[in-house]
Amino acid sequence: MKRILFILPVVGFAVLLGVFFAGLGRDPRALPSAFVGKPLPAFQAPPVREGDAGLSNTDFQRGEPVLLNVFASWCGPCRVEHPVLMRLRAQGVAIHGLDWKEDAAAGAKWLVDNGDPYIRVGSDPTGRTGIEFGVAGVPETFVIDRHGKVRYRHVGAVTSDVWETKLRPLMEELRSEP
Amino acid sequence: MRRVLPLAPAFALLALLLLASPAAAVNPDEQLPDPAQEARAVELSRELRCVVCQNQSIDDSDAALARDLRIILRERIAAGDTDKQAIDHIVARYGSFVQLRPPVRGDTLALWFGPLGVLVLGGVGAYLYIRSRTPAAAAALTAAEEAEAAELLKTDKAD
Amino acid sequence: MSAEVGQFALILALLLALVQSVAPLVGAWRRDGVLMAVGRQAALLQGGFVLLAFGCLAYAYVTCDFSTALVARHSHTTQPLAYRFAATWGSHEGSMLLWVLILAVYGAGVAFFGGTLRETLQARVLGVQGLVGVAFLAFLIFTSNPFLRLDPAPIEGTELNPLLQDPGLVLHPPLLYLGYVGFSVAFCFAVAALMEGRVDAAWARWVRPWVLAAWAPLTAGITLGSAWAYYELGWGGWWFWDPVENASLMPWLLGTALLHSALVLERRGALASWTVLLAILTFSLSLVGTFLVRSGILTSVHAFAVDPERGVFILGIIALTTGASLALYAWRAPSIRAGALFQPLSREGGVTLNNLFLTALTATVFLGTFSPVFIEMLNGDKISVGPPYYNRTFAPLAVPLLALVVFGPMLNWKRDEVRKVVQRLRIPLGVAGIVLLAAALFGGLKGLATAGGLAMSAWLIVGSFAVLGRRWWAGRAYLARSVATTPRSVWGLVLSHAGLGMLTLGITGVTSWESDKVLNMRPGETVEFAGRVLTLQSLEMAQGPNYEARRGILIVRGPGPDYSLRSERRFYPSAQSQTTEAGIRVGFLGNLYVSVGEESEQGVIVRLWHHPLIVWIWIGGFVMSIGGLVSLSDRRLRVGAAVKARTILQPAAAE
Numbered sequence: 008m009k010r011i012l013f014i015l016p017v018v019g020f021a022v023l024l025g026v027f028f029a030g031l032g033r034d035p036r037a038l039p040s041a042f043v044g045k046p047l048p049a050f051q052a053p054p055v056r057e058g059d060a061g062l063s064n065t066d067f068q069r070g071e072p073v074l075l076n077v078f079a080s081w082c083g084p085c086r087v088e089h090p091v092l093m094r095l096r097a098q099g100v101a102i103h104g105l106d107w108k109e110d111a112a113a114g115a116k117w118l119v120d121n122g123d124p125y126i127r128v129g130s131d132p133t134g135r136t137g138i139e140f141g142v143a144g145v146p147e148t149f150v151i152d153r154h155g156k157v158r159y160r161h162v163g164a165v166t167s168d169v170w171e172t173k174l175r176p177l178m179e180e181l182r183s184e185p
Numbered sequence: 186m187r188r189v190l191p192l193a194p195a196f197a198l199l200a201l202l203l204l205a206s207p208a209a210a211v212n213p214d215e216q217l218p219d220p221a222q223e224a225r226a227v228e229l230s231r232e233l234r235c236v237v238c239q240n241q242s243i244d245d246s247d248a249a250l251a252r253d254l255r256i257i258l259r260e261r262i263a264a265g266d267t268d269k270q271a272i273d274h275i276v277a278r279y280g281s282f283v284q285l286r287p288p289v290r291g292d293t294l295a296l297w298f299g300p301l302g303v304l305v306l307g308g309v310g311a312y313l314y315i316r317s318r319t320p321a322a323a324a325a326l327t328a329a330e331e332a333e334a335a336e337l338l339k340t341d342k343a344d
Numbered sequence: 345m346s347a348e349v350g351q352f353a354l355i356l357a358l359l360l361a362l363v364q365s366v367a368p369l370v371g372a373w374r375r376d377g378v379l380m381a382v383g384r385q386a387a388l389l390q391g392g393f394v395l396l397a398f399g400c401l402a403y404a405y406v407t408c409d410f411s412t413a414l415v416a417r418h419s420h421t422t423q424p425l426a427y428r429f430a431a432t433w434g435s436h437e438g439s440m441l442l443w444v445l446i447l448a449v450y451g452a453g454v455a456f457f458g459g460t461l462r463e464t465l466q467a468r469v470l471g472v473q474g475l476v477g478v479a480f481l482a483f484l485i486f487t488s489n490p491f492l493r494l495d496p497a498p499i500e501g502t503e504l505n506p507l508l509q510d511p512g513l514v515l516h517p518p519l520l521y522l523g524y525v526g527f528s529v530a531f532c533f534a535v536a537a538l539m540e541g542r543v544d545a546a547w548a549r550w551v552r553p554w555v556l557a558a559w560a561p562l563t564a565g566i567t568l569g570s571a572w573a574y575y576e577l578g579w580g581g582w583w584f585w586d587p588v589e590n591a592s593l594m595p596w597l598l599g600t601a602l603l604h605s606a607l608v609l610e611r612r613g614a615l616a617s618w619t620v621l622l623a624i625l626t627f628s629l630s631l632v633g634t635f636l637v638r639s640g641i642l643t644s645v646h647a648f649a650v651d652p653e654r655g656v657f658i659l660g661i662i663a664l665t666t667g668a669s670l671a672l673y674a675w676r677a678p679s680i681r682a683g684a685l686f687q688p689l690s691r692e693g694g695v696t697l698n699n700l701f702l703t704a705l706t707a708t709v710f711l712g713t714f715s716p717v718f719i720e721m722l723n724g725d726k727i728s729v730g731p732p733y734y735n736r737t738f739a740p741l742a743v744p745l746l747a748l749v750v751f752g753p754m755l756n757w758k759r760d761e762v763r764k765v766v767q768r769l770r771i772p773l774g775v776a777g778i779v780l781l782a783a784a785l786f787g788g789l790k791g792l793a794t795a796g797g798l799a800m801s802a803w804l805i806v807g808s809f810a811v812l813g814r815r816w817w818a819g820r821a822y823l824a825r826s827v828a829t830t831p832r833s834v835w836g837l838v839l840s841h842a843g844l845g846m847l848t849l850g851i852t853g854v855t856s857w858e859s860d861k862v863l864n865m866r867p868g869e870t871v872e873f874a875g876r877v878l879t880l881q882s883l884e885m886a887q888g889p890n891y892e893a894r895r896g897i898l899i900v901r902g903p904g905p906d907y908s909l910r911s912e913r914r915f916y917p918s919a920q921s922q923t924t925e926a927g928i929r930v931g932f933l934g935n936l937y938v939s940v941g942e943e944s945e946q947g948v949i950v951r952l953w954h955h956p957l958i959v960w961i962w963i964g965g966f967v968m969s970i971g972g973l974v975s976l977s978d979r980r981l982r983v984g985a986a987v988k989a990r991t992i993l994q995p996a997a998a999e
Contacts, residue, residue, distance in 0.1 A: 242731075
């Protein structure tokens with residue numbers, strides 16, 4: 008009986024070691040979205056270009072899975088992912104955009120200079136619209152299913168690799184869902 | 186050959202740099218006119234973690250998003266939210282990660298009650314240990330313990 | 345040249361560490377005096393070569409040898425000399441070299457001062473130390489080589505992070521490492537004792553000075569780190585419960601428990617297997633701390649560059665050292681016999697309680713630090729644990745421990761009586777009672793926590809001196825002689841416990857009465873704050889050696905003569921970063937803390953804090969550390985003092 012007491016430390020340590028090993032690969036800063044499995048909250052963002060329709064949460068309830076890309080012209084990694092988004096658009100992937108924390112004019116100029124990969128683009132000069140669904144920075148890309156529910160959030164630039172390994176498989180899966 | 190480029194600061198000891206200038210962050214224009222409400226806002230913002238910083242509360246961080254959240258928190262308080270409602274408003278958007286005081290729930294039981302558990306278990310252990318070391322109590326011990334105690338006494342004399 | 349010499353010295357040190365681990369262990373097993381002597385020589389030589397390697401790196405830094413990659417990453421010709429030198433340990437590789445240096449120096453110390461140690465015990469301690477050395481030297485050479493060259497060498501290096509260019513960097517890491525690497529000696533003693541199957545009073549007497557030699561600098565290092573964060577981070581906090589701070593606090597808490605339990609083992613032969621376990625766990629927590637800082641498993645404000653590969657290596661080292669020692673413990677510890685008997689109310693009983701609370705406090709910090717990892721493993725959820733958690737868990741456990749501190753040294757060994765103890769402590773009890781009443785009358789019910797804190801501080805400070813009072817009262821017939829013959833270890837105890845009281849006073853003061861204000865000011869404007877009148881006298885640009893600054897000068901009129909405070913917002917062009925230098929008026933009663941922030945439409949944002957009594961937190965910490973050193977200088981404890989202790993615990997029959 009008493010012997011067990013002396014074995015306890017080494018057993019406890021073994022468990023701990025296992026947890027540490029398993030924990031090594033994880034990124035402590037990667038945050039899952041609080042909205043995974045939930046619909047986007049109601050919002051109505053004005054357009055970046057006068058005359059456009061802007062973006063609202065109802066745009067995500069059209070029966071097709073779609074990407075929501077949050078971007079800004081002042082953001083470095085957005086420059087990296089933009090060509091990838093352009094290519095996806097050319098392949099027919101549905102993407103909506105939200106221009107975060109800048110004047111609509113800056114967003115409009117960005118789209119003129121670099122091309123427009125979005126079906127609809129909303130402007131969010133104060134950042135409040137993005138904050139409503141937990142945007143912490145740019146770029147962030149949400150995968151929204153056909154019922155308007157958030158299924159995944161990717162933080163950082165969408166590279167070809169991210170698209171191939173994470174977003175595309177998920178989009179295909181969502182397309183085959185009822 | 187590889188050149189040393191501006192990437193190098195990433196190797197620096199403190200990664201605090203990400204925050205550029207760490208100074209307590211509340212600006213005069215953010216503050217609520219009612220001192221009682223402002224005090225509540227400060228208390229609450231010390232319980233909320235800045236999601237884009239390394240490890241700071243939104244009260245301490247001068248990241249832009251932390252400022253936004255401080256302002257939102259103050260709007261909620263000014264609108265009459267209770268402390269819990271105001272915190273929940275932020276948690277609903279950014280998840281329980283932002284609570285520097287983790288909620289008490291199934292998976293955090295060990296966290297919240299572990300310290301007490303260690304104290305109680307350790308206390309029982311210490312009690313048993315002290316009792317086994319108490320000379321006067323030897324008579325009241327079990328036979329096995331008594332034998333052990335007797336042996337110990339013998340060792341003591343042997344010295 | 346220096347990088348190659350350093351590299352060569354490191355490799356030789358690794359080979360010597362191999363010799364140091366094999367020769368004495370085999371020697372002790374076969375009772376071969378020559379092999380054991382080889383172990384001692386290897387330990388001394390290894391210390392010399394690591395010192396040489398360290399000297400080479402420091403030389404490269406000081407002379408701005410940018411062909412050494414590490415130097416080019418953390419040094420710049422405009423960086424002041426002191427920070428070029430201190431930058432030696434400002435990076436992961438350099439600080440690991442410091443780590444290994446301190447390990448080797450402690451090993452050499454055991455070889456050098458261990459003359460009166462039982463020869464086989466010394467040999468085994470050195471052997472285990474050698475094994476730890478092999479692991480860390482291999483880690484350094486194979487994953488974190490500080491001596492890699494750059495070709496072509498850049499003309500200019502990248503500046504050390506400006507936040508680190510501070511006197512704090514010169515002292516804080518060496519002190520901290522002296523502390524937690526120092527616990528390796530106690531660890532090696534524990535493993536050696538388990539190998540020998542012999543844990544006795546003599547063992548405790550040998551190990552205690554080494555524990556003190558680690559504890560005192562660790563205490564100073566933590567205190568210094570707290571002060572550094574206070575003035576450098578620019579918002580006047582003194583403890584943040586950050587994972588990296590916790591990494592140093594955990595070995596400190598458990599090391600403190602070890603210090604006390606080893607005393608009981610030395611005097612009474614009790615708590616033997618527990619003390620051995622504490623020695624193993626204390627150093628293991630130091631290793632876990634090293635892992636935590638360098639693996640990126642948790643986010644911290646002060647983490648090193650993250651590299652999972654290094655994390656795996658360190659985890660492997662932990663698995664081997666801690667795992668093997670705990671397995672050895674499970675096998676051998678049951679045969680360690682318990683020592684002398686004692687009544688619950690006795691010095692032994694007091695130390696048992698002390699250990700109970702310190703262990704619970706360590707567990708609290710451990711749970712708080714690692715729960716996010718555990719819970720994510722469990723259900724994938726991310727949680728955060730911050731100061732509000734520790735305020736609710738750590739503080740309630742710390743308060744009863746503080747109350748118990750004064751009793752400990754006033755209790756007799758073996759048995760004591762409540763009535764007598766209370767009588768012995770009537771003066772501190774009276775003082776604490778008066779303080780409590782006065783503060784409660786003054787502050788009312790709302791201020792009860794404050795009153796309690798003040799009473800606790802008085803209890804600790806006055807109560808710590810009760811030990812001296814009792815001693816001198818007993819020898820009052822020859823007072824001068826009893827004062828003169830008071831052992832240094834008693835003085836050390838009094839200082840450390842009184843320091844804890846000062847720390848309590850500081851914490852009580854700043855948490856009870858802290859006030860702050862933030863406002864926009866233009867030059868010439870005036871504000872009233874904390875009983876003072878502050879005027880922003882000027883706002884100007886200034887040029888430092890390697891930075892540009894916007895400097896605000898405030899004139900403070902208040903109680904006492906006028907003075908001025910200067911706060912700067914510095915921009916370091918070559919590091920492309922900004923820091924805020926607060927203007928701080930330090931006083932025993934309270935600090936005035938001013939930081940001039942960003943420009944706004946109405947002038948600049950000025951932040952003001954008043955931190956009553958806060959300086960006592962650091963005075964207390966340093967007094968505790970000095971107490972440790974005074975105790976270490978005690979003749980009876982001096983390393984190598986001839987000891988003919990009785991053997992209470994016989995080896996198991998297996999030997």
